Amino acid sequence: xxxxxxxxxxxxxxxxxxxxLREDLGPLGVIEKGAVAVRGxxxxxxxxxxxxxxxxxxxxxxxxxxxxxxxxxLIDCHTHLVxxxxxxxxxxxxxxxxxxxxxxRAGGGIVxxxxxxxxxxxxxxxxxxxxxxxxxxxxxxSTVEVKSGYGLxxxxxxxxxxxxxxxERLRPVRILTSYLAAHATPPEYKGRNAHYIADVVLPGLSRxxxxxxxxxxxxxxxxxxxxxxxxxxxFDGARALGLPVKLHxxxxxxxxxxxxxxxxxxxxxxxxEYLDADGAAxxxxxxxxxxxxxxxFYTLRETQLPPVEALRAAQTRIAIATDxxxxxxxxxxxxxxxxxxxxxxxxxxxxxxxxxxxEAARALGILQETGTLEAGKSADLAVWNIEAxxxxxxxxGFNPLSERVFKGERIAR
Ligand code: DI6
Ligand code: FE
Numbered sequence: 001x002x003x004x005x006x007x008x009x010x011x012x013x014x015x016x017x018x019x020x021l022r023e024d025l026g027p028l029g030v031i032e033k034g035a036v037a038v039r040g041x042x043x044x045x046x047x048x049x050x051x052x053x054x055x056x057x058x059x060x061x062x063x064x065x066x067x068x069x070x071x072x073x074l075i076d077c078h079t080h081l082v083x084x085x086x087x088x089x090x091x092x093x094x095x096x097x098x099x100x101x102x103x104x105r106a107g108g109g110i111v112x113x114x115x116x117x118x119x120x121x122x123x124x125x126x127x128x129x130x131x132x133x134x135x136x137x138x139x140x141x142s143t144v145e146v147k148s149g150y151g152l153x154x155x156x157x158x159x160x161x162x163x164x165x166x167x168e169r170l171r172p173v174r175i176l177t178s179y180l181a182a183h184a185t186p187p188e189y190k191g192r193n194a195h196y197i198a199d200v201v202l203p204g205l206s207r208x209x210x211x212x213x214x215x216x217x218x219x220x221x222x223x224x225x226x227x228x229x230x231x232x233x234x235f236d237g238a239r240a241l242g243l244p245v246k247l248h249x250x251x252x253x254x255x256x257x258x259x260x261x262x263x264x265x266x267x268x269x270x271x272x273e274y275l276d277a278d279g280a281a282x283x284x285x286x287x288x289x290x291x292x293x294x295x296x297f298y299t300l301r302e303t304q305l306p307p308v309e310a311l312r313a314a315q316t317r318i319a320i321a322t323d324x325x326x327x328x329x330x331x332x333x334x335x336x337x338x339x340x341x342x343x344x345x346x347x348x349x350x351x352x353x354x355x356x357x358x359e360a361a362r363a364l365g366i367l368q369e370t371g372t373l374e375a376g377k378s379a380d381l382a383v384w385n386i387e388a389x390x391x392x393x394x395x396x397g398f399n400p401l402s403e404r405v406f407k408g409e410r411i412a413r
Contacts, residue, residue: 009060011038011408013381016065019389020046020373021072021358027350028389029372036070038379041408046373063410065383068402071353071392072373073142073380074334075360078270078291078321080180082129082163083150085116087326110150110184113326117150117160125163126170132324133167135332139399140382142173142406145321145364147218149180154204157181161213172406176364178246179208182219182226182234193230202237209241216267216365220248221257228260235264244365250274251296262286268319268363273302277310284314289363291319292347292355294340295329308345318347319363320355338393352393381405 013036020029037045037056045056090108094100103109120128129146136144146164151157161177168175181201189196208214217238219231225248226234235245244267249257251271258269258279269275269283270291283290292306311318320341323329331337338352347355361371370380383402386392391400404411 010056011061011063011379011410012036012056012059013038013063013065013070013383014049015067016383017067017069018046018373019069019071019353021354022372022374023358028353030389034070036373036379036381038381038405038408041379043373043375043377043379045375065402069384069386069389070373071140071382071384071389072357072371073382073404073406074140074356075143075364075371076136076141076321076324076334076356077143077145077268077319077360077363078293078323079144079146080149080323080325081132081144081146082125082148082160082167083113083117083326084120084125084128085113085326086330087113088330090327110327111187113150114152114184114186118153118156122159122163122166125160126166129163129167130170132332133171133173136322136324136334137171137173137404137411138401139333139335140384140401140404141334142380142382142404143176143361143364143366143370144173145176145178147178147180147183148208149183149218149220152181152184152186152200154200154207157200157204158208158211158213161208165213172409172411174366174370174406176215176366177213178216178218179205179214179243180218180220181205182231184220184225193226197226197230197233201234205234205237205241209243214241214243216244216246218246218248221255221260222248222252223255224252228256231257231260235260239264246270246363250279254279258283258288262288267365270321270323271296272306272311273297273304275307275310277307277314280307280310280314280316284316287317289317289319289359291321291360291363292341292345293321293323293329294337294344295331296323296325297344298340299328299330306345308347317359317362318351318355319359320347320352321360335392335399336396339396342393349390349393353389379405379408
């Protein structure tokens with residue numbers, strides 16, 4: 001056999017229990033005695049070992065998984081991974097009794113992250129983000145969504161997106177970017193959101209799109225950020241460029257942001273603690289995924305739970321993500337995110353695991369490519385040292401990853 005073909009070579013994982021996450025195979029899409037064959041970076045077979053076609057039963061590389069479990073690699077579909085500085089000092093001050101207002105007046109809060117982000121070069125932003133990215137990857141993640149939104153001027157928003165794209169060249173990972181200039185109003189536009197959108201958000205979007213930096217357009221729809229009417233202007237701009245949209249909606253109050261997002265056929269609406277049944281139904285009808293973010297709920301010590309029952313009743317798809325950001329969710333673990341989703345939101349095992357695989361892929365518009373173990377998809381495989389899938393959501397601060405495979409390539413831990 002021609003060894004030059006190694007890069008494109010064939011691999012076979014055998015003696016493996018599969019949680020394929022294929023919906024047609026029942027809860028978790030389990031196949032107890034499974035095998036996965038990979039050619040040229042793509043899954044050519046994921047199913048019962050007994051049904052493995054004979055031409056796939058030998059491969060350049062055969063991996064005996066000794067009965068371990070395999071899932072698709074995990075997907076973090078909502079992060080603010082690229083940013084400057086951190087807000088640990090602010091966290092400390094709050095423990096000592098300081099209020100948000102006092103901290104904001106002292107130059108803290110989101111404005112401090114905007115300043116810290118503006119102060120860094122693309123290379124410095126990349127260097128700051130890499131340890132956070134590596135923490136995710138070590139737990140079997142292979143796809144990460146990264147937002148801009150701490151620049152709040154055109155050059156800095158573009159700089160954040162360039163840094164996000166750069167991550168994909170430095171690590172075995174798939175990065176999807178979201179343009180989030182409508183995250184907060186910068187101080188120089190205080191009280192003038194319409195001007196900020198006209199001067200910065202929309203022209204910045206055109207430029208970022210022209211450079212190929214934008215996979216989707218996001219916004220923060222909230223009393224302290226942008227109204228539904230303001231977000232509609234941003235979404236119109238996205239639509240004109242043929243870009244999909246998503247929205248931070250109903251995090252602190254119910255402004256109807258999720259409904260607005262659904263009316264634009266949004267990929268997802270995220271947070272949603274204050275969503276009502278109407279909004280959940282509108283999302284289900286539009287195929288807009290509900291992305292729940294327990295890290296922010298936990299950090300803010302929120303007590304209003306997202307309406308999980310209403311989402312289930314409407315059959316809205318549910319994904320979960322870290323929301324990794326320096327202010328409200330300094331979280332870089334999807335395993336912990338699953339545990340929090342179960343404990344805080346009472347999501348089931350299947351909802352948790354689908355929420356970081358199949359449904360997260362759907363929330364990013366890449367379900368054709370990844371998110372389940374299925375022939376034809378990218379060979380993005382995570383092998384776990386566990387006896388049962390529930391161990392993935394039950395432990396706190398323990399990492400049972402055995403190996404991660406990205407586009408068919410085995411990545412050393
Ligand atoms: N929702 C949040 O909770 C964060 N952004 C958002 O849209 C807050 C961001 C920060 O405080 O830095
Ligand atoms: Fe967020």
